[in-house]
Amino acid sequence: MPTEIKKKYAYKYVKAITIGHRPDGRPIRKYIRENSRAVFDQKVRYYQTLGARGVQIASKAVTVEQWAWQWYQAYKAPKVGASQRINYETNLKRHILPVIGFMALSAVRPYHLQQLINDARREDGIPLAQGTVRQIIYTLRQLFEQAEINGLIEVTPCRRIENTATSKSSRRALTRDEEALVRRVAARHWAGPWVLLMLDCGLRRGETVPIGKSDLTRDGLLRITSSATYAEGNQAQRKGTKTAAGERLVPVPPELLAQLDRSGRYFFHGQNGKMLTLTHLRRMWSSFHRACDREAGAKLYRNKIIEHAFDPAITPHYLRHTYCTNLRRQGIDLKTAQYLMGHASITTTANIYNHVDEEDIASLQRAVANRANA
Template sequence: MPKQKLTRRPDGRYQKRITLSNGKTRLVYGRTEAELKAAVRSVQAQDEAGLEVGDHTLVGEWAKIWLRSYKQGLRPATTKMYRDAYNLHIMQHIGCMELQEVRPVHIRAIMAEITEQSESLQHKVLITVRQIMQTAQANHLIRDDPTDGIRITTHARPKQKKYLTQDEAEELLSSIAEPRAKVFCALCYYCGLRKEEALGLQWRDVGPAALVVSRAVTFAGGNQPDPSMELKNAASHRLVPVPAKLRAILDATPRLGEHVVTKADGGVMTQSAYKKMWAYYVAGVSLLPVHAHMLRHSYATCLYHAGVDLRTAQQLLGHASIEMTARIYTHLEAEDGLKVSGKLDDYFNSAPPAADSTAGTA
């Protein structure tokens, strides 16, 4: 087959017409013969990979499609997390770039800018840009995923206390005088409710021996509660027994409104009202740094020490997977194992000295 002659355009560029796998033809250009050959190879590689040849979709355009098409039905807080990750940390770097132009170096630039930020924030940004790129790859808009191999930067930090001991929790509850703050903490500790679940609990959900978790108060849109009051997942809908100590606190709590934990005026809790209540009436009287999730984690440790089996603990905690509950139990088992070392030391130290085995008879 004779070599195809290259055509020179009036502007000095070379051009070549190639046929794609779908039968369509495409003109490719280059300022030099070498540049034209490279452009031809690039187009042919895209065609062989099943990509839309010559697609110029911008990252910002695809991000909107991704959020609309792949993230429907999420909780408002989760949707806000994705939006914030893109708008605050990704868009400024690659939002105006074509998807096919994005390379690992661009993703590394995004992550380098937040390397000093928390591991949690880094993870949110990385999973956002990774999902944007992976869905673009699945739709044949890009050949390779530029986020492949990218990792967050971990930080060395002191080990933080994850839960309160039984004595610490009881001391905290006894020191809280404000009824709303007290019943809130009691719901998290004695029933293992998440913060949003405790705020979403209504008096009609509380029975003589158990309470029903069926709604949550979240603040994804800002200060006001999200009207949907959706729970985190299907497993969050659950029935939880009410211990006697919680029953006593519930009975002593004034019914200011429909919800058990309300604003001071009886209305549904807002973000600012919750922060004020926690700062003044909980953190302000606690001898230890404490946050609401620590109380829920403390409830999980109570289940473990009370001998509650793993499957039942999963149901009571509202975990979507048993693996999450198992991680807590495994950690507590490891802590119990470390406590054995002191007992072993006491045992070995109390043993009588052994006879000298080198001594013998003549």
């Protein structure tokens, strides 16, 4: 327990109470200074009561950042899974605290939060998708509602906050031009085989990490039985597939099979031979995406891309989506496609199969014209 120090700073009674801890573990302290013993004792009891309730916040002038980490440690970290903890920490560190973390909790108004939502961007400056903004709003509502419940603010400022994001989470296939460009770059880029494993075999990004020569059958099929997660940090942790349906056998094009590195335990690995870290994966995709952008004609200034020619929103998931679309274009039936994709629900596969784009209509028109001229 903190010790009481008398007659310091010209106050008769002074007590330092630990009201929480910063993310790096350093304590946050509240100093209670009074000349009146009765008032002093009343304040001490008040803050100690908050501490006993798990709140441990001492002042209505506490900042959003101070309360955010107290709220997270008391209400979220103990009861949510590792992936959810990462989501909450990302929302706080990347989108919320850099904007309003310095503000006094009681000074935050609805327009501050609405402006935060309106200005939310990815690291590359692209506006966030609706689903991501929805998660940020959810985090804000919980944070401020608990502040209201604990008496730190009179009323939460989160009422009537609108999701102004205009773009939905995109899960489209590459256009034929984009796919052709990706294949050209993959033919010479060091990350090409990794990219083609998603484009030509439909693997999820996490499924490319623990895959290796032991997963190849004698018939040249690839057995998918596990995936990698980074819920605990930068190092990969092996886990089962996303669903039971994720365990499957997929064919591998012979030309891709010849490119896969079978010298170690994994096709793709770090210098130590272990599974790729999250940093490795991000660097691989960043390097490959940049190469595609330059191939497409992006404008550079001092080696920095200042005008994109290759859609900056494209992620590795687009490759898997393209694989599914190509199955449909090849006439593969829906049930077989569901198996190859590892979808638990055939509806998920059908949603991709049902997406007919302008290029499909143009191909149909060319086919009809060819039959007419035959």
